[in-house]
Amino acid sequence: MLDIPALGPTGPYRTRNRTTVPDAAGIPALELTSVPGLVVSHWIDQLRGSAPLPVTETAAVLAKAADVFEGHEILGDDLPAHERRVSELTGTPLAVVRECDGLITATLRDVGRMPFAARPTGCAPVGTAVPDTPSAGAVWRRAGDVLAVQAAGNSPGVHAMWPEALALGYRVVVRPSNRDPLTPLRLVTALREAGIPATQLVMAPCDHATADLLVERADRAVVYGGQDVVDRYRDRADVRTQGPGRSKLVVTADADRRAGLGLARAGALHHAGTACTATTGVLVEEDPAGFAAELAAALSTVAPARQVDDGALLPCMPEDTARRLVTAVLDRATDATVHLAPRVERLGGAGDEGSLATVTPAVVELASPRDPLLSYELPFPCVWVAPFRRAAVDVLDGSLVLSLHTGDPGLVAEASELTSVSNVYRGRPTSWTHPDVPHDGFLGEFLMRAKGLALADEKRSVT
Template sequence: MLTIDPFVAGESRPSADRGVLADVHGEPLADVGLAPRLAAQAAVNRLRRSADGLPPEPEVFRTAARLFATAELDGESADAYVHRTVRGTGLASTTVRRALTDMATEIEELPATAAADLPAAQLRPTHRVHRAPSGRVFTAVMASNHPLPHASWVQPLYHGYSVAVRPGSRDPFTPRRLAAALLSAGLPPEKLAFLPSPHAVGSFLLNAADRGIIYGNEQAVSTWTDHARVATRGPGRSRALLDVPLTDALLDHLTTSAAFDGGTRCTNLSAVLTSNAVHDTAAALAERLARVPVLPVAEPESVLLVVGRERADALRRQMAKLATELTDHSSPLYGDDFLVDLGDGSFLPRPMVLAADRADHPAVGTELAFPFVVVAPWSPADGIAPLRPSLVLNLLTDNAAITGQALLDPSVRKITDGAVLPWDLVPGMPHDGNYTEFLLDAKGVVTPAG
C-alpha cells in the first residue's frame, strides 16, 4: 500500500492524522497523511515568506510536461500511475492515459494560452501594460472526477504564484505526480505545497490565499460562487438544443458528447432540449448509448467508469427517485438494473436517458458522474430560459434569434455551433471565463518619449 504524506517546499511533512484510501473494489490502496489546520497554516506561512511573484523559466514547464507524461517519478512509472488512478477513481484506463498526454499538451501550451488570453501590452512606444500576479499565494481545492483539471493550478505557477494544492479524496495520485514532475524539472521547491486534508482545511486554505480555484459538486462550490478571489468549477450542466431533424450523424455526436471519458467531464452533455418528439428522441439516444461497451476499466476499448458499492447504492437511490418524475428510456434496455455488478466489489453504471414533460422541469440540468441525459421539449416560444445556465451550449439549430440570445446570456459560458464536441478548445478559448485575466492584474507603465 502506497504511503502519501503532505509536503511543503520540497520537504515531506508526515502527519499523525491518517486515512486509508480504498479503491473501487473496497481494497486498501493508499495510506494518506492528512494535514490538519495548524499544518495548513504553517504551509501557507512558509509559501508566503518566500513568495516573490517571479515566474519560473518557461523551460521548467516544457520539461515538466514531458516528465509527467512519460517518466518514472518518485519510483512511479507512468503505467503505475495509471493503474493507481484507475483503482482510486474508477475511471477507464483509456481516460487516464489520454489525460496524461492532454495535460502535457496543455502545460506545453501555457505560453500560447497566456499570449492569446491577453490583449497587446505595447500600446504606444511610451505606453505599455504590465501584468503581474494579483497576489502571491494561490490555493487549488481539487475534485477526483478527472485528472485534467489539475492543469489549472500549473497556470498560476507559470505566472509566478506560489501554490497550495488540496487534492480530491479519491485522486491524490495526479497532483502528487504532477508536483514531482515540476520539482524534477527545476521548479523552485518553495513555490509548492501538496496538502491532502479534510474538507474544512480546504476552505481554510482558500480563505488564506490571495487567489484560488475550487472544483466540486453544487454544495462544494456554492459557498464560493460570489467570492471575487475564488474561481468556481462546479457542475457544467452542458446542454444541446436540437432544433433540426435527428440524423444518425447527430445521434453519434450526441452520444459522444454524453459518454466520452465515461461522462466524467464537466463539459459532457447532460440535457437535450428539442423541438422534435421528446420520447422518440430520448428512445433513440438511449438505444445508441446502450451500445457503449460494458468492459473492465483496464481494457483498451473501455469507456465507462466503475464505482464502489457505496456510490453505487447512492446512484441507485437517485435514479429511483428521478424515475418517479421522468420517463426512463434506458432501463428497459438493460433488464433489472442499470448498474452492472462486476463481482469484485465494484459496479459499472450504464448510460441513462430520461425524458421530461416540460422544459422547466427541475431535473433538466441534473448532472451525474456517468453518462446521464435528460431530454425535454423546447419551442421557440420558450426562448433561452431552458438553455441556461450552461457551461457549454451546443446549438443544433438554424434559429439565428436563439443564437443571438445565447451570445448575450451571461450564464452561457461557451457556444458550439453544429456537431462540435463540447470540449473543443485552442489556446485563448475561454473555458469558463478568462482564467489568465483572473490570475493577473494590469498596470499602466509610461516612459519618456525619445
C-alpha cells in the same frame, strides 16, 4: 498500501493523522497524510516569501516537467503503471486517464498559449520589465502572490489547468482530492524535479476545515465542488468556483437528426459521463420522445467493462455506490418517461474483497424544459431529454457548455448572449475542446489585472 506524503517546502511531509483511501472496489489502497492547519498556514507564509522564477525561465522548466512526468519513475511507477494505478483507484476508464495525462503534458509544453490569449491587447506581455514598457500604457500583473487549488477527483484533467499560474508568477498550494492524490503527486514531483523550487509549489492533503483555511490564507483560490460550494463562494471575487457543468445540447428541427444523435451519444459518454462538459440535458425541437428512444437505443449498446480494459466507457465504483445512483435516477423519474433505465452491473469481487460495479447509461424524457431534472448531474452517463421552443431560449441559461445543432445562426447569436453560459458551440458535442478555446473563461482573467503605467521623462518636471 501506498504511503502518500504531503509535499512541503522542505520535501515530503508525513503526519500521524492519515486518511485511508479505498480503490474503486472499496478496498483500502493507500494512506494519505493529512496536514494540520498550522502547518499549512506556515507553508503559505513560506510560499509568499519566495520570489517567483523569472517568466522567461518558467516556460522551459514547465516543458522539462512534461518530460519528467512522462519519462521518470515516481513512486516506483513509470507512466503506464501510474495510469493503471489511477484507473484502479478512481474507477476512471484507463483510456480517459491516458487522455487526461496527455492533456497535462501538452499544456506544460505550451503553457504560454492561454496567458497570451487572455492578456488584454493594451497590456505589455507578461514579464516585460518596467524600463522596456511604453512611456504611457498598461502592464499585466498578478492580482496576488499565492494561489490555492482545491482539486476535484472526477478527472485527472483538472490538473492541466493550474500550472498556468506558475507561468504567471504565482506560488501554488494544491489540496488534492482524496479520490485521486496520485496525479497531483506525480505532477508536483515532476515540476520540482524540472526546476520549480519547493518553496513555490506544495501539495497539502488536508481535512475540510483546513481546506477552508487554505482559501482564506491564499490571495486567489480555485475551488471544485457541488452547488453548495458554488453558493458558499458566490460573492467572493478572490475565489473561482468550478461547480456543476449542466452542459446541454439543442437539436432543432432543421438539423440532421442522425448527426444530432451522434453528438448526444458522444457528449453523454465523454469521460464516462463524469466530466462537467459531458452532456446532461438534450433539448429537441421536433419529436423529443422519438429522439429519446433513438438515443436510448444508441446508448444501450455500451458494454460494461472493468475500468482497466481498453474499451471501457463507463465509470467503476463499489456496488453499493452504484445502487445508490440507480435509485437516485429512478426515484426522481416517477413523473417522467424512462426510455433507458440504469442498472448495476457487477464486475467482480465480494465481501471483504470489495465489490466492483458499474452503472449502465440512462435516458429519461421530461415533459418540460423547465423541469429541474434537465440540469441534474450524476457521475455516469445519464441524459435528460426535453422539448425545445426557440421562443424560450432562456431555459438554456446556467450551462457551462451549450452545444447547438442547428442551421439557425440567429439562435446561436441569441444563445451566446446568455449571461450564465460559458461556452457556445455549433455542430460539436459539449465535450469538444481546443487549445485556443477557454474552459469557463481564461484563468488569466482571474489571476491577473491590468495596471496603468506612465513614465515621465526624468528631465521634465512632473506636476
